[in-house]
């Protein structure tokens with residue numbers, strides 16, 4: 001089972017819930033999904049990063065609530081722990097971002113995709129979010145199942161919705177906003193696509209306010225970060 005755990009579930013302007021960043025372990029490796037401004041402190045406190053075969057960070061996009069403390073992680077792992085973290089993002093804009101923050105290319109490994117021999121695969125799905133930045137969700141397969149992590153996305157992509165409703169994707173982890181906008185997925189859009197009997201497998205995240213109770217009443221699940 002791909003057991004995603006969450007460091008937070010908040011939107012960029014709702015920091016009381018932390019950043020919507022997740023992680024899971026597979027085959028002795030550790031995988032972070034995004035690494036926002038509040039992630040480094042939590043990871044520093046909770047993880048021994050040296051006990052994993054490899055540590056990966058899969059990035060959905062470069063907004064600060066998704067990549068804001070990545071540079072601190074890269075400095076720390078290179079200079080203090082002496083390990084090399086692998087950063088995965090379909091486009092190499094992250095390399096420029098890190099270079100401007102003083103992170104040399106040899107501090108880490110950049111790859112557009114996971115290694116072939118990795119215990120999981122992550123298929124990027126480009127999603128609409130910001131006009132000036134590309135953003136991706138990931139269809140992640142491993143440990144005998146497939147899940148989808150949206151990052152920030154205005155929509156649930158048709159192909160992902162079809163695969164979920166057909167049972168090929170076990171769970172969705174999806175941006176669920178309280179209101180309509182061009183950048184995030186309002187809960188009403190999810191409700192239009194997902195009938196009530198299928199909503200328990202939709203794990204809402206990136207909340208911009210206090211409406212988790214309403215989402216549960218509608219039949220959705222809501223991610224619960226570890227405190």
Ligand SMILES: [Zn+2]
Pocket residue numbers: 011012063065066152206
């Ligand atoms: Zn965000």
Ligand SMILES: [Zn+2]
Pocket residue numbers: 061063066129152
């Ligand atoms: Zn964003």
